[in-house]
Amino acid sequence: MTHNSDARPGRTLAAVAVVQFMVSLDLSVVNVGLPRIAVGLGFSAMGLTWVIHAYALTFGGLLLLGGKAADRYGRRRVLLLGLGVFGLASLAGGFAQVPGHLVAARAVQGIGAAAVAPAALALLTTMFPTGRARVRAFGVWSAMNAAGGALGVLTGGLLTEYAGWRWVMFVNVPMAVCALALTWRGVAADPPAAPGGRPDVLGALLATAGMTLLVFGVVRTDRYAWTSPVTVTTLAVAAALLAAFVYVEQTTGRAPLIRLGLFANRSVAGANAYNLLVGAAMASAFYFVSLYLQRVLGTGPALTGVMFVPFALGVVGGSVLAVKLGYRLAPRTLLVAGGLLTATGFAWFGLVSPDGAFATDILGPSIVASVGFGLCLGPVVSTATAGVAPHETGTASGLLNSSRQIGASLGLAALGTVANNRTGPATTPEALNDGYALGLAVSAALLLVAVLIALTVLRRTSPCVAPASSGPVRRQSQSGQPVPAPRLVDEGAGGHEGDHGTVDQ
Secondary structure, three states, X not given: OOOOOOOOHHHHHHHHHHHHHHHHHHHHHHHHHHHHHHHHHOOOOOHHHHHHHHHHHHHHHHHHHHHHHHHHHOHHHHHHHHXXXXXXXXXXXXXXXXXXXXXXXXXXXXXXXHHHHHHHHHHHHHHOOOHHHHHHHHHHHHHHHHHHHHHHHHHHHHHHHHOOOOHHHHOHHHHHHHHHHHHHHHOOOOOOOOOOOOXXXXXXXXXXXXXXXXXXXXXXXXXXXXXXXXXHHHHHHHHHHHHHHHHHHHHOOOEOOOOHHHHHOHHHHHHHHHHHHHHHHHHHHHHHHHHHHHHHOOOOHHHHHHHHHHHHHHHHHHHHHHHHHHOOOOHHHHHHHHHHHHHHHHHHHOOOOOOOOHHHHHHHHHHHHHHHXXXXXXXXXXXXXXXXXXXXXXXHHHHHHHHXXXXXXXXXXXXXXXXXXXXOOOOOHHHHHHHHHHHHHHHHHHHHHHHHHHHHOOOOEOOOOOOOOOOOOOEEOOOOOEEOOOOOOOOOOOOOOOOOOOOEO
């Protein structure tokens, strides 16, 4: 891709890092404040999950449209628009008076984030297409993602306890303003990468409506059995809407949200399946651990935020470690190792008890799971955009973010229902503990499935870049003769010759 002559990689990386920090901070800030939000606005136990669902569904459902719009109209322009929408929605959410107001504000926040995330990631992908700079850039992106989570849980706890839960929404406003200013001054205007027709709005609406109904049907199983007419009808309509989305994408005369042939690239398909399961497990674990600390152990929001800091800092450490190991180990190796570590941490979380304590039930599994998660972040992004043509980088970035958010919503809906069924109508610490422990154990199982996907779907690849910086590094074949350093091209089905992906060993 040809960059604007005014493009400066350092400024672009700084802008993208701040944007990712803001999005990550928003999610963790809200998580810690959920119990106080429930009391303040009168949410029911399952209704409270819609504070997460409303954001995740519009975010995940519209990310492909956001990615396509970024490719069509320019990444900088879409990024600025998304930041404005995100900031205004955060302001409105802080003034919510009833549950519906907050859920609506969270949904609009998701719309803004759906524009922001793929545009920012596409800027990063095109500005740093290959080599050591790419590994380093995605390492910075991953670290800022984790740093946002670290400060988010701490800030959210402090704000909720000492300023009121509304400030977990208000805090996003100055963040959005700062991100707007940095993007305006630091990111050069970019010409549209894909000059095709208008993005497929119908496809986006069908996907979002289908996913919303699917989650709604799963969440409502606490009132209506899986075999009841209400549940069966809801899920059937959801399936029909999603089938209509696939049909529209195959037959639309406009630019489809996603070229379905993109999934023939094993890197894209495998990384997104992996990411969906990680999103499901991670969102559910954050939700259950936060409620366990506050409703079972009786910890206040501020102290809960402090207790989450080791987890978030562990993600930062894992992300830094992934950068160092990324020069020597293949992305698939890091995904497998990170997934196994995270699964181990979640299984350990599943042993929580009603009379537990931070030192015995939270600290150890937090460190193990967080380092594992940090190892996954950068490699899954790099893998998901491997072998993708430059004009589809926005779409691929949107798809990756979409899989994480849709996984988060589906996972929380399913695991929240499982935990609620285990708990039943009882609200004693013992009953709540049983439900949360089961949800955390199932989260660990989801990570094991993700590891299996990495082993069976993703190709065995070379490291992203060799550790030496003095020129192309040669390695020896079994015969002892030197062979050229590996080309970073996915030569599997769906790969594009000359794009920056991976190559089989």
